[in-house]
Every structure is written in C-alpha cells, then in structure tokens.
Amino acid sequence: SQQGEEDPQALSIQEGENATMNCSYKTSINNLQWYRQNSGRGLVHLILIRSNEREKHSGRLRVTLDTSKKSSSLLITASRAADTASYFCATGSSGSARQLTFGSGTQLTVLP
Amino acid sequence: EAQVTQNPRYLITVTGKKLTVTCSQNMNHEYMSWYRQDPGLGLRQIYYSMNVEVTDKGDVPEGYKVSRKEKRNFPLILESPSPNQTSLYFCASSPGGRETQYFGPGTRLLVL
Numbered sequence: 001s002q003q004g005e006e007d008p009q010a011l012s013i014q015e016g017e018n019a020t021m022n023c024s025y026k027t028s029i030n031n032l033q034w035y036r037q038n039s040g041r042g043l044v045h046l047i048l049i050r051s052n053e054r055e056k057h058s059g060r061l062r063v064t065l066d067t068s069k070k071s072s073s074l075l076i077t078a079s080r081a082a083d084t085a086s087y088f089c090a091t092g093s094s095g096s097a098r099q100l101t102f103g104s105g106t107q108l109t110v111l112p
Numbered sequence: 113e114a115q116v117t118q119n120p121r122y123l124i125t126v127t128g129k130k131l132t133v134t135c136s137q138n139m140n141h142e143y144m145s146w147y148r149q150d151p152g153l154g155l156r157q158i159y160y161s162m163n164v165e166v167t168d169k170g171d172v173p174e175g176y177k178v179s180r181k182e183k184r185n186f187p188l189i190l191e192s193p194s195p196n197q198t199s200l201y202f203c204a205s206s207p208g209g210r211e212t213q214y215f216g217p218g219t220r221l222l223v224l
Binding site: 042100102 | 155160162202204212216218
C-alpha cells in the first residue's frame with residue numbers, strides 16, 4: 001500500500017532555480033526519508049528526518065516535516081542539470097519497524 | 113566498498129521457466145527487502161527479511177518466493193514467471209526495516 005504521495009508528479013525548471021517537491025502521508029510515522037533515482041538505476045538515500053524534527057539540511061537540500069499536516073517538502077536550491085532525476089519520499093511507520101512505504105515519485109527535469 | 117549487488121542485471125525469459133535473481137550485501141545488515149518498480153506505481157515491496165530465516169510478505173508477494181539462509185544473501189525466486197511479472201526489480205538492505213535503505217542497481221526482467 002502506498003503511504004506517501006508526491007506532488008507534483010513532474011517538475012521542469014531552469015538551472016539555478018530552486019525545486020520544491022511535496023510529500024503527503026496518511027498514518028503516524030517514525031521517520032520520513034527522501035531518495036533519488038537516476039533513470040533506471042537504484043535509489044540513493046538523500047536525507048532522513050525523524051518525527052520529532054521539523055527541518056533538516058544537507059548541502060543544497062532542505063527538508064521540512066509537518067506532522068500535524070502529515071506532509072513533508074524537499075527543497076533543492078540552485079539546481080543543476082545533474083539534479084535531473086526522480087525523487088521519492090518513503091515513510092517509516094510508528095506502528096511497525098518492519099518496512100518503509102514509498103510514494104510514486106516526482107520526476108524533476110533541470111534544463112541547462 | 114559497501115554495496116548491494118544483484119544478478120543478473122537484465123533477463124529475458126519465457127512464461128513458466130523458473131528463475132532466481134540473486135542479491136548480496138556486504139554491510140552486515142539484518143534487514144533485506146525486494147521491491148518491484150512499475151511505471152506510475154512507484155516501488156512496491158514484494159518480500160522482506162528481518163534476519164536469517166525470518167521472512168515475511170510485503171504488499172505484492174503473489175508469484176514470488178524468497179529465502180534467507182545467510183545474512184548476506186536474499187535471493188528472489190520466480191517459480192513460474194508470467195508476463196505480469198515483467199518489471200524492474202530492486203533489492204535493498206538496511207540496519208532496520210524503517211531505517212535508511214541501500215539499494216542494488218536493479219534487475220530488469222522481461223517475461224515473454
């Protein structure tokens with residue numbers, strides 16, 4: 001079952017602009033993670049934010065988490081053509097330590 | 113180098129011919145998982161394993177089998193493949209089920 005739903009499904013921006021992707025989920029979580037996937041390749045972990053955290057930074061990435069709205073956003077600043085990829089959110093349930101549930105992803109295209 | 117490996121990377125087979133996709137990790141992770149990825153559906157979990165000899169169904173287990181006889185290996189078995197199992201398959205490992213997951217490069221399977 002899909003827990004996270006990303007929005008938008010596709011995003012196209014110019015190099016140098018910021019890209020914002022959103023993720024909404026339905027049940028209580030222990031953590032929320034963002035992954036990146038280059039076309040046809042394995043997913044790469046970007047950042048993990050725990051349910052008691054509100055914001056986290058890693059390089060050009062900024063993730064926010066609003067547990068009252070059950071939503072998260074991923075901001076990529078000063079985007080580059082190499083950021084072109086699909087981005088997925090994944091939630092770790094607070095009720096079960098057994099699995100992550102992935103959303104269907106946002107396809108980001110950064111135009112040079 | 114810490115990694116998850118999968119073999120084969122590409123496979124074309126015919127309906128009903130048993131096949132096995134191997135997965136191996138060198139990070140001493142207890143948790144391993146198989147996903148399939150289909151256009152528009154994101155990642156769906158097939159099976160997961162919390163530890164040696166402990167496996168459980170994910171969201172889409174029908175038509176698949178797994179085993180976990182050793183900590184590092186988690187093969188995916190399709191006893192009688194059908195065309196609806198044509199997909200991109202990923203193996204992943206993690207210190208825990210809802211923690212950061214490390215993905216293999218993927219196996220692209222076509223069942224004719």
